[in-house]
Amino acid sequence: MRITDHPILGREKPRKEITITVDGEPVTAYEGDMIAAALVAAGWRHFRLTRRHGEPRGIFCAIGRCTDCVMNVNGRPNVRTCITPVEAGMVITTQTGSGEWT
């Protein structure tokens, strides 16, 4: 959910819309979004699956320290989506464990 108006931060400024693809589905993001923020805004809760049991993990630290948010971005695995800005046309997929180059 996006915070369009906020008592301290004010109204959201208009930004350029960008479409990224996540697990095959288009997700609307805005220029300047971190990938994880765009996903959270779109209601995403699961970010990666653990290696042994395939359990879902969601964002935990949101500042690039814990790696719970890593996804495969444009073929590269283990990208920390909480500190990586979106780019138009990004293709993102959920990874299991330490992921693979695709």
Added chain:
Amino acid sequence: MEETDAAIIGAGPAGLAAAIEVARAGGRVVLIDENSRPGGQLFKQIHKFFGSRTHDAGVRGITIAHHLLEECDRFGVTTLLDTVAYGIFAGNGIGLAGGGRTWTLHARRIILAAGASEKALPFPGWTLPGVMGAGALQTMMNVHRVLPGRRILMIGSGNVGLIVSYQALQAGADVVAVVEAAPSIGGYGVHAAKIRRTGIPILTSHTVKRVLGDDHVEGAELVALDEGWHPIEGTERQVPADTICLSVGLTPLTELARMAGCRFTYVPALGGHVPLHNWDMQTSRDTLYVAGDIAGIEEASTALEEGRLAGMAAARSLGLLTEGDAASKKADIRKRLVSLREGPFGRLRRELKEPFMKGREITHAG
């Protein structure tokens, strides 16, 4: 570039303040941060700071952040973003990685201002999506303007837990309760009062027994604790929530200081392992300084002042400031630090830090 006077790792309040002081004195400064934006945790602090009015009290953290960035620009600080300092090697070489390449930056002085990371509190179900650090919620709301949930359960009643609960309400989410294992509230009374007037319960002597939900948070089971901090059987109750925030303390990010061979001390109330430093913020390695939460968990206001101190001490040691000039400026900052470390909350930090800040000063350049 490959060589500079001062390299500062971490562009939060401590790093920014240090960079400004060295650059102001005429030194070449490279400020390094792995994030794509500088400011550290400051851009999450949308509340007004305490302290002395003559030093930014009553000003919102975000405003202070903007001022610091403007000053960095003004004094010509070179800032490298999206750049990781992955190591410190012999001869003050810093291993940097960014933009798909790696290189080594040699700095005559290094200031580590890498900050801290949130501690975790494991309990059954803590790995479910929806359990996150309080700082994570704060980042999502105040920096990225998104809400990861609408019904927040806050674990921990220190200042971070209380402030982030208040900010969750400002962002449009609801806070179900603040849960505190200790018998009293950890943070400032005024922060607690702000959220009590909104009706948010603060449950002291309680903890989370387990998370409810299959593949994401749907609620939590809380349990009361006795005087020995043991769960009291039969007091369990369930509360609905879609997000559980952990606000259980911070710990300094000290990997680079360890790698550089700095000596440490262990002080739980300051976050754990803290690099030994003196009043010049100088570590056991002469040309390496620390400032901010990496030097012991405190606040943004103390981080700013420690950054100024480290920057000034580094500038003096580089011969960029005269002894007299540096001494009087440092004395002012130290007075402010002492003042920030007063009162029932601050006094403990002062009593913990001061004993190991022995008076070894640098009095000559090089």
Added chain:
Amino acid sequence: MPAEGIGKRGYCTLEELKGTPGCPGDERLCRGAVAVIECLQEIPCNPCEEVCPHGAITVGEPITNLPVLAEDKCCGCGLCLAACPGLAIFLVDVTSGPGEAEVSFPFEFLPLPEAGDGVAAVNRNGDIVTAGTVLSVTNPQRNDRTPIVTISIPREFAMEVRGITIPHRGKGQR
């Protein structure tokens, strides 16, 4: 120690408050609008002292001192309400009309109420104690995004009411 209650409950009782130098006495309260400073712990902080144009608030050194309200110098201008980083200062006027009082408080939430709105007024514990009417909502530039809401309530609640309900609290989302 006066701060014990607030450290345990998260809010102070009227007795605890009356023991502090920032709380005006009953006599001063009866004379008209006055600041009520609900600051009970020694924290390094002094914007209230610096912002008061009448010298009615003293913190001094060290800045952990509890603020002292000089009752006779306080004219109830309310500048201190937005300046306090702890949002711990209120304005109370029990002389606004027969059986009435006006209470002003900082309110940093959306939606902001509007003059004329009927509101549910809450005490320090967040419990609704009475109904009130919004008289004004001010948010000048100098407040740096801390609006001040003034409501009219029955006089007997003047030293209890410290806010109004927030619509989305308890309901999951604004």
